[in-house]
Amino acid sequence: MKNLGKIIIFLTFFISALNASVVASVDSSTITRGEMVTLSLKLEGEDIETPNIQTVCGEDVISTNSQTSIEMINGNFRKNYVLSYKFLPQKSCVIEPIAVNIGGKTEYTKKISINVETQKVTKDSPxxxxxxxxxxxxxxxxxxxxxxxxxxxxxxxxxxxxxxxxxxxxxxxxxxxxxxxxxxxxxxxxxxxxxxxxxxxxxxxxxxxxxxxxxxxxxxxxxxxxxxxxxxxxxxxxxxxxxxxKLPAGIELVGDFTIDAKVDKTSINPNEAVNLSIELVGLGNLEDIKTLKPSIDGVSIFDEKVEVNSNKLTQKIAFVSDKDFTIPPITLRYFDPQTKEIKTISTKEFKIDVKGVENKSEALNIKRQEVPDNETATSTSENLPFLWAVLIFISGILVGIVIMLFKPSINKDTNNGFDIKDEKKLLIKLLPYEDDKEVKELMNKLEANIYSAKKEPVDKKALKELIKRLGIS
The missing domain is CATH 2.60.40.10 (Immunoglobulins)
Structure with missing residues (x-):
C-alpha cells in the first residue's frame, strides 16, 4: 500500500509536468506604425513563476493585464493563466523566446515576428x-x-x-x-x-x-x-x-528692426535722474540683446533689465550727473536676411541741461578793468576798509567751521555732513566704492528705491558703520 501511494504521487507530479506549457501569441503580427500590439502568454501548470517583462521588441511595455481560467477536460479541472503586455513597436522586429519557470522546470515560448508597415496618409484618413x-x-x-x-x-x-x-x-x-x-x-x-x-x-x-x-x-x-x-x-x-x-563676421543680430528712444525731461537739477526709454521693434533674435546701456564720462548710469515681449524689446536707463551732459545715439548693426545686407539703426542724441551749473568758459574770459596810473594810489587807500571787512568775514567763516567740527550731530539720521535719508546723494557718494561687495549690495537697493516702484529696506545702523568704515564725508 505504501508503494501504491508513492506511485500515485509520482504519477500526479508526472502528469502535471506533462501538462506544463507556455504559449505566446499576439493579436496582430502585421500592423501599421502607430498601432499597439498585445502580447499574450498562456501558462498551464502548477507553481508558476510569473516572468518580469519590462520591454518587448526594444519598446517599453505600456500596460499589463492578467486573467485566470479553470477548464474541465475529461472530468479533470485545469487552471490556466493568461498574461497580457501592450507595447508600441516602431519598426519590424522579432519577439525572442521567453523563459518561464513552471513547477521547477523552465519552459520557452516560440519566437514571433512583427511586421511594421509605414503609416500611409490618404485624403480619406480619419x-x-x-x-x-x-x-x-x-x-x-x-x-x-x-x-x-x-x-x-x-x-x-x-x-x-x-x-x-x-x-x-x-x-x-x-x-x-x-x-x-x-x-x-x-x-x-x-x-x-x-x-x-x-x-x-x-x-x-x-x-x-x-x-x-x-x-x-x-x-x-x-x-x-x-x-x-x-x-x-x-x-x-x-x-x-x-x-x-552662420551670420557675417562681427554681426550678432539678424532680422529687420526699428528703434526709438525718448527722455522724460531735458532740464534737471544737479544729481536728478533723467529716464531714457528705448523701444526696439522687429522680427529677429531680440533675446540675444542683454543691454543697450551707453557709457558717458562723469555720468552715473543705471540700466533696468531688458524686457522682450513677442517682437518688441524695451529697456529703461537712468542718468545722474551734476553737470551738463549728452546722451549719445544708441546704435545697432544687424543683418537683414531679405536684402542680404548689414544695416545700422540709431536713436537721436539728447542734450541734458543741469540747472545751477556755472559756465566756467565765460568766467575765464572776464577782463579786468584798466585803471589809470594816477588813480592807483587813491583807489588803494579807498579799498583798505573794504579789505578789513573781507578779512573779518573770512575769519568768521573759519570760526564757524571750527565750531561745526566739534559740535555733536543734532539729527541722528545725519552722518558726516549729509543726510543719509537723501538716497540720491548717498548713491552718488558710494559710486567710487562700487567694487566693495557690501557697497554694491547697498547700491542695488538704493537704485531700486530711486528708479523703480520696488522699495528695499535699508539697515540704518549698518549704513552708518559702512560710511564710517569708508570715511565718506
Whole structure:
C-alpha cells in the first residue's frame, strides 16, 4: 500500500509536468506604425513563476493585464493563466523566446515576428497630422514659423487623445499661438503656429509630432465572449530639416528692426535722474540683446533689465550727473536676411541741461578793468576798509567751521555732513566704492528705491558703520 501511494504521487507530479506549457501569441503580427500590439502568454501548470517583462521588441511595455481560467477536460479541472503586455513597436522586429519557470522546470515560448508597415496618409484618413515650415534655409537667430495642422474627419470619433509635441532641440521657441479651429465639409482642423529661431548653424532636424487617439474596439476573451475595450493608435506627422547658415563676421543680430528712444525731461537739477526709454521693434533674435546701456564720462548710469515681449524689446536707463551732459545715439548693426545686407539703426542724441551749473568758459574770459596810473594810489587807500571787512568775514567763516567740527550731530539720521535719508546723494557718494561687495549690495537697493516702484529696506545702523568704515564725508 505504501508503494501504491508513492506511485500515485509520482504519477500526479508526472502528469502535471506533462501538462506544463507556455504559449505566446499576439493579436496582430502585421500592423501599421502607430498601432499597439498585445502580447499574450498562456501558462498551464502548477507553481508558476510569473516572468518580469519590462520591454518587448526594444519598446517599453505600456500596460499589463492578467486573467485566470479553470477548464474541465475529461472530468479533470485545469487552471490556466493568461498574461497580457501592450507595447508600441516602431519598426519590424522579432519577439525572442521567453523563459518561464513552471513547477521547477523552465519552459520557452516560440519566437514571433512583427511586421511594421509605414503609416500611409490618404485624403480619406480619419486623422491627419502635418508640420509645415515657412523657410527651409535660415541664418542663426533668424525667425521663421512652423505650422502644425491636425485634421479630424467629421464622422470620426475618438474617446480620448494625447498630443506629443515635436522635439525642437537646437531652436528657440519665441512664441506659440493659441490653437485655432475651423471646419470644412470633410474635416475639422486645429492649427498651432510656432515662431522659432535656430541656435546654431548646420542641418537641424525637427522631429515628428505625435497624436495618440483612443478608439473603441473589442476582443474575444478566453471563454469566447465579446468584450469591448479601448484601443490606442498613434498618428505621426512628417519631420522637417532646416539648413542653418552662420551670420557675417562681427554681426550678432539678424532680422529687420526699428528703434526709438525718448527722455522724460531735458532740464534737471544737479544729481536728478533723467529716464531714457528705448523701444526696439522687429522680427529677429531680440533675446540675444542683454543691454543697450551707453557709457558717458562723469555720468552715473543705471540700466533696468531688458524686457522682450513677442517682437518688441524695451529697456529703461537712468542718468545722474551734476553737470551738463549728452546722451549719445544708441546704435545697432544687424543683418537683414531679405536684402542680404548689414544695416545700422540709431536713436537721436539728447542734450541734458543741469540747472545751477556755472559756465566756467565765460568766467575765464572776464577782463579786468584798466585803471589809470594816477588813480592807483587813491583807489588803494579807498579799498583798505573794504579789505578789513573781507578779512573779518573770512575769519568768521573759519570760526564757524571750527565750531561745526566739534559740535555733536543734532539729527541722528545725519552722518558726516549729509543726510543719509537723501538716497540720491548717498548713491552718488558710494559710486567710487562700487567694487566693495557690501557697497554694491547697498547700491542695488538704493537704485531700486530711486528708479523703480520696488522699495528695499535699508539697515540704518549698518549704513552708518559702512560710511564710517569708508570715511565718506
Amino acid at each position: 486623422f491627419i497630422l502635418t508640420l509645415e515650415s515657412s523657410k527651409d534655409e535660415v541664418f542663426v537667430g533668424e525667425s521663421f514659423e512652423v505650422t502644425l495642422l491636425f485634421k479630424q474627419k467629421n464622422n470620426a470619433t475618438a474617446v480620448d487623445s494625447e498630443f506629443v509635441p515635436p522635439n525642437l532641440q537646437g531652436f528657440w521657441i519665441k512664441n506659440e499661438s493659441k490653437p485655432e479651429r475651423f471646419k470644412d465639409a470633410e474635416y475639422t482642423t486645429t492649427k498651432v503656429v510656432y515662431t522659432m529661431a535656430a541656435q546654431r548653424e548646420g542641418m537641424l532636424k525637427i522631429s515628428e509630432a505625435k497624436m495618440k487617439i483612443a478608439l473603441r474596439s473589442h476582443i474575444t476573451d478566453s471563454w469566447g465572449s465579446w468584450v469591448p475595450q479601448i484601443k490606442w493608435k498613434t498618428y505621426f506627422s512628417n519631420d522637417l530639416e532646416i539648413k542653418v547658415k
